[in-house]
Amino acid sequence: MKVLVVGNGGREHALAWKLLQSQQIERVFCTPGNGGTATLERCENLPVAVDDFEGIAKLAQKENISLVIVGPEVPLSQGITDYLQAQGLMVFGPNKMGAQIEASKAWAKALMQEAGIPTAKAAVFTEIKAAKSYLKSQGVPIVVKADGLAAGKGVIVAQTIVEAEAALDAIFGGQFGSAGNFVVIEEFLLGQEVSVLALTDGLTIRPLLPAQDHKRIGEGDTGENTGGMGAYAPAPVATPGMMARLQTEVLEPAIAALRKKGIDYRGVLYAGLMVAPDGEFKVLEFNCRFGDPETQVILPLLDTPLEELILACVQQRLGDMPPIAWKNGASATVVAASGGYPGDYTNGKVITGLQESETADTKVFHAGTKLQGLEVVSDGGRVLNVTAIGEDFKQALDRAYAGIAKVQFEGMYYRRDIGYRVLS
Structure with missing residues (x-):
């Protein structure tokens, strides 16, 4: 089969590399791809932008593509899945309604509260004066988030009121564009962050190995937030007992809540967690796609062919699949x-x-x-x-x-x- 991977990051290179390990994959196309995918055997970059839905559809039809895998969150939030499915293509990645779980932190927070998913206390604001008043009533440290997509950089952990107010000024002032139309102010949680990427067909959901990202630019987790400076898997802080609880307390309730809203969610549901020193955990955020750089450490340990898992999600038969197999180490x-x-x-x-x-x-x-x-x-x-x-x-x-x-x-x-x- 031929597969088209949409995106140009490390995540997409890892996806293409993993897919090409299977004898079932004849060829992988990447739009637009990068210098790494350009040199992979049986892989071809094509200069189509991730938001050129018509161009991607024409390419997929011309090359007789069997499956489209969407890497980045932006085209998902813009409705690429809806568009390509309307052209008769098979797509791995949630539709526009489902992608709101990452595209709007306020929407995701409301979903978590409705579903009884453990998450940090938060309030949503559209006006800076009310936000600053709330900030002073809560004290610091506190977390200030631009509501929409901000390439992993729209979250500020403020240690002082001055820092928190500066974050509000930056977000409401347009630093993150339309992502700053709403602001979420959230309680600060102490502990270790863990990323759990799960595959779902909208009915069944199965977690991949837990990973731990290093988001800050500086050593010792200091400095500004980035898209991620490194990662490892499987993260030991996510114990087997915690993963079992995560399945019943977070993943299954989230999919059920999406279904209740009429959303047929097929793709990756990525839960960003904070694990407290006593082992209790809360969901910081959900993402609607493979994590980056988490994908780069999870896929090398995956033993089950990736395309089999993805096809099972798209065709809504994940519940019939055997347990996901992993390499040791x-x-x-x-x-x-x-x-x-x-x-x-x-x-x-x-x-x-x-x-x-x-x-x-x-x-x-x-x-x-x-x-x-x-x-x-x-x-x-x-x-x-x-x-x-x-x-x-x-x-x-x-x-x-x-x-x-x-x-x-x-x-x-x-x-x-x-x-x-x-x-x-």
């Missing part, structure tokens, strides 16, 4: 970013050492890269992910860091403490 990834990210940065830096960094256990997943002649150059804030598997976390992290040490481009930055929690 651990996986870790380290993100190399452009100098200046998550602020201003410059593209077009030549990247060297890519082939030298890869081994049987280590893979480079490209994110913000493109092929320019015979050279791969930087083309984004998060440039690439060096991912490795090992018998344990130490081995996986040692291999990932050995790999990234061989990669070079001007201004390259990466955190040197990914996995510090599991190593300690």
